[in-house]
Amino acid sequence: MTHGTATRTRTQRLRSIWHSDFVYSFRHAPVAVASATVVLLMVLAAVFAPLIAPFDPFNPATLNLMNGFTPPMEPNAFTGESFWLGTDDQGRDVFSTILYGMRISLFVGFSAVMLALVLGVVLGLLAGYLGGWTETIIMRVADVQLTFPAILVAMLIFGIAKGITPPEYRDQMAIWVLILAIGLSDWVQFARVVRGATLVEKNKEYVQAARLIGRAPLAIMLRHILPNVLNPVLVIATISLALAIIAEATLSFLGVGAPPTQPSLGTLIRIGQGFLFSGEWWILLFPAATLLTLALSVNLLGDWLRDALNPRLR
C-alpha cells in the first residue's frame, strides 16, 4: 500500500516536472534541445576520453613517427594504418588529440566560470547587503576592471602569474594559471548582477523578518537572499562558459595558455596553423570545427536559458 503511494507520488512528481513551465519551454524549443544534446555529448566524450579515444596521444610508446601526416580515412603510405581524422606531424591521431583537447578546454572553461561565479556572487552579496565602504571598494574595483576588455585582463594575470611561478613548474602550472586568469577576468558580471538583485531583495519583508528574529547577516545572505538571486547567475554562468572556452582557446592559440604537452583545442589550432600552407588541412580544420560547435552550442543554450528563466534580462 505504502509502496504504491510512493510510486504514484514519484510518477506524479516526474509528471509535474515534465509539465512545468521550464521543461515545457525546453521541450518546445528545438534549438535548445539540439544544443543541449550536443553539449551533453561533447561533455561525455571529454569525460570518457581515455575510454573512447582509439589511441593515447600522449604516450610516446604507442606513437609511430612513420604515421605522421596521414590524411583522414586513408591508409598511411608506410605503415598501412588508417585514422578517422588523420594524424598530425608526430603521428598522433587527430581524433584522440581532439578528445583530450576538449577535456582540457572544458575543464578550464568550467573551473574558470566556477571561480568567477563564487568570487562574483560572494562579493556581490557583500556589496549589496553591507553597503557602505565594502560596497564602494568592491564596485570601484569592478568598474576599473570593466574599463579593460576581459581578454586583456586575462593575458595580464597570466603573465604576472607566470612571472611568479618558478620556471621549472611553469608548464605544469599553466592549466591552473589559465583558470585563475580567466576566472579573475570574469567575476565582475556576476558581482554586478548579484549586487543589483541583493539591493532589491534586502528591502523585502522576508529579509526584514529574518533580521527581526535575529539571524546573523551571513545566514541571511546565504540562506535567504542567495536562493532568490540565483536565476540570473545561472544565465550569466552559461554565457560565460561559452566566452571562457573561447578565451581559453584564444590564449592558448596565442601561445600564452595550455602548453603543447597538455594541448587544449586552442593549442591544437595553433599547431595546425603551421601546416596550413603545406596542405595538411585536417590538422587545423577538425579542432577548429570542434571548438566552434562547442562554443556555438553553449551560446545557444545560454540564449534560450536567458529567455526561459528571466525575460527581464533581455
Added chain:
Amino acid sequence: MLAYVIRRVFQSAIVLLIVGLVAFAMFRFVGDPVDNMLGQERTQADIERLRDRLGLDLPFPVQYWRFLQEAAQGNFGLSYRQGRPVSDILIERAPATLELAAVSGVLALFVGIGLGVFTAIRRRGTAANLIMTVSLIGVSLPTFLIGILLIYLFSVELGWLPSFGRGEVVDLGGWTTGFLTISGLKALILPSITLGLYQMTLIMRLVRTEMLEVLRQDYIRFARARGLRERSVNFRHALKNTLVPVITITGLQLGSIIAFAIITETVFQWPGVGLLFINAIQFVDIPVMAAYLMLISVMFVGINLIVDLLYFAIDPRLRVDRTGGGGK
C-alpha cells in the same frame, strides 16, 4: 556641469593611479629586480650597491612615487629580453599598430553604417536577412579563426594577398608607414578586415536598431507625407539622428580595437605593439608588460573620458539626472 567634469576627471585619475600601482607591483614583486639586472657572477656588495641605487630600501610609497615620476616621463627601464629602453621599442612598434587600428576603425565605421542603413530600410528583404544571419555567425567566430580563414582563402588558395608582415614600409622620419607602397597596402587588407569585423557587426546592428526606432517617429512620417524623396528622408533626416549613439559606441570601441589588435597581430605576425606584448608575456619581460599596461590604460581612460564629456556636451537630455547618479 563643472562639478560633473571635475568628478569625471578625478575618477579617471584614480583609475590611472590604481593601474600604475599594479604596474609598479609587477616591477617590484614579480621576480627580484636585482636578480634580473645582475648576472650570475655577483658579490653581496654588488647587490647592496644596486639595491641602494635603485632605491629598493626606501619606503613603499616613496618608491611608488618615484616610479610614477619616471613613468610620466615615459621611462620604463630596459627590456629584459632585448636589453634596449622599453620606450624606444614601443615608439618603433607603435606606427604598425596605429595604422592597422585606424584602417580597421574606418572600415568598421563606414561599412557598418552602410550595412546598418541598408538592413533597416530593406528590413524584410532577402539580402538584409542574409546579412543579419551572416553577422550573427561573424560575432560567434573567435577573431583568430576569422584570421586563419581569411589567410586560407586569400593567401593559400587564391594567392592574392600576403599572409604575414607589413610588406615594404617607407620611413618618414621615425614613423614607418605601409600606406605608400603597393605591398604595404596589400598587407593591410586581411589584418584590418580581421580586426574590424567584430566592430563592424556591432555598428551595423546598432545603426539598424536605431534606424528602425527613428523611422517610426512622427517627423519621418511627416517628411514622407510632405513628399520628400525616400533618399532624402532616409539619409538627411533619419540617419543623422542615429549618429550620436553610434559615434559614442565607436569611440568606446577604439580602445578595444587596440586591445584586440594583439590577437590579429599574432595571427598575421604584424610587427606592432600587440605582438610585442604577447612575446613579452611568453618570455616574462616585465618592463614591456608594465609599459604596455600603462600605455593602454592611459588610452582607454582618456577615450572613455572624452566620450563621456562629449556625450554630455552633445545630448542636453543627459544633464538632468547624470549629475546626481555618478555613472552606471
